[in-house]
Amino acid sequence: MNERAQRQGGSGRFITLEGPDGAGKSIHAERLAAALRARGLTVTLVREPGGTALGEAVRRILLDRGLVHAPAADALLFNAARAQLVAEVVRPALARGEVVVCDRYADSTLAYQGHGSGMDLEALRVVAAVSTGGLVPDRTILLDLPVEVGLERRRRGPAAEQTRFEDDARHDRAFHDRVRAGFLALAEAEPARWRVVDAAAAEERVAADVLVAVGDLLPTSVAEVGV
Ligand code: TYD
Numbered sequence: 001m002n003e004r005a006q007r008q009g010g011s012g013r014f015i016t017l018e019g020p021d022g023a024g025k026s027i028h029a030e031r032l033a034a035a036l037r038a039r040g041l042t043v044t045l046v047r048e049p050g051g052t053a054l055g056e057a058v059r060r061i062l063l064d065r066g067l068v069h070a071p072a073a074d075a076l077l078f079n080a081a082r083a084q085l086v087a088e089v090v091r092p093a094l095a096r097g098e099v100v101v102c103d104r105y106a107d108s109t110l111a112y113q114g115h116g117s118g119m120d121l122e123a124l125r126v127v128a129a130v131s132t133g134g135l136v137p138d139r140t141i142l143l144d145l146p147v148e149v150g151l152e153r154r155r156r157g158p159a160a161e162q163t164r165f166e167d168d169a170r171h172d173r174a175f176h177d178r179v180r181a182g183f184l185a186l187a188e189a190e191p192a193r194w195r196v197v198d199a200a201a202a203e204e205r206v207a208a209d210v211l212v213a214v215g216d217l218l219p220t221s222v223a224e225v226g227v
Contacts, residue, residue, distance in 0.1 A: 012094030013217045014135070016105040017210075019143035020180045021165070022150030022157070023199040024206065028143060029103040031207045032214070036099055041218070044093040047103035049081035052088045065164045071117035075124060078109050083131035090135065106132060107140060107186055115182025116175050141213050142187045143199035143206070147176045 015032070017025045026047065033045040049059040058081040061067065062074065069077075082105070093100045106128040114121045151173075154166060165171055187194035195213035199206055 012097050013099045013139070013214075014090065014094060014102070014137045015099065015214055015217070016102045016107070016137040016140045017143060018104060018107050018111070018140055018183060019199060020145065020147060020150045020176060020183065022153035023143035023145050024153075024203070025103050025143055027203070028141075028199075028206060028210050029101050032210050033101045035207070035211055036101075036214075036218075039218075042096075042098045044089065044098050044100045045103075046085060046089055046100065048085065048105060048108065049078055051085045052081075054084040055081035058084075063163050063165075065167070069164075071113050071119050074117075075109055075113040075119060075127060078113075079106075079127050079131040082106065082128075086132050086135055091133075102137070105137060105140070107183070110186060111179050111182040115185070116179040117170070137193065138217055139214050140187075140194045141210055142183050142194055142196045143210075144180070144184065144196050145199040147173065147180055149200050151176065 017029050017032075019025050029045060029047070033043045036043045048055075049062055050056045058077050062069070062077050062081075085102075090100050090102065109128060110121055110124055113119045114124050184196070187196050197206060197209045197213060201209070
């Protein structure tokens with residue numbers, strides 16, 4: 001029996017949000033968690049990289065502008081943070097029957113270090129299988145939007161949101177185009193797991209679409225209520 005099948009039947013649900021920079025994942029992860037809590041569900045909300053003491057320490061290394069990062073080093077650091085998050089937070093929450101909402105997960109490494117930086121996708125999948133023990137989300141929502149819209153939102157947003165990733169010269173427009181196309185290709189390859197939401201729409205619209213995108217995972221009594 002595979003991992004997903006083992007967790008069926010009243011046990012937890014694992015939902016991840018993915019997307020290019022500036023897509024609004026953090027806002028919509030929070031809004032989704034709040035909407036599900038308002039329906040009486042117990043929700044654990046986490047973000048990558050981070051969510052554990054080790055993960056936050058790794059996050060500081062990843063975001064340190066003073067360090068040079070090879071793409072493979074980034075891939076392994078993101079996966080180190082991920083391994084700790086899965087072991088320490090995600091699996092225990094799923095075992096308690098909770099909904100886990102995760103702001104980025106293994107697909108980000110495939111999109112950024114794979115499609116974006118050109119690392120071998122199959123090798124990255126092996127690394128992800130090691131770090132997650134094969135834990136695959138029940139649903140992954142791609143908040144998709146044109147690259148220029150996302151980058152412009154970032155430029156106008158708080159300076160605190162500008163990270164090493166924004167000012168890395170290798171992360172040029174073509175890189176972001178590859179990341180977006182990469183996410184869309186991942187979604188197309190696994191339509192049962194992924195839902196693509198238009199993240200260029202108004203915030204309320206996106207929040208409603210995100211909730212619809214997880215509706216079939218929730219108990220029917222809960223799924224029928226609006227945003
Ligand atoms: P994050 O703090 O989640 O920023 P955002 O608000 O854009 O979601 O992530 C910081 C950067 O890390 C972001 O540009 C995406 C990148 N990233 C990777 O390159 N690989 C990964 O595996 C993950 C999880 C993130």
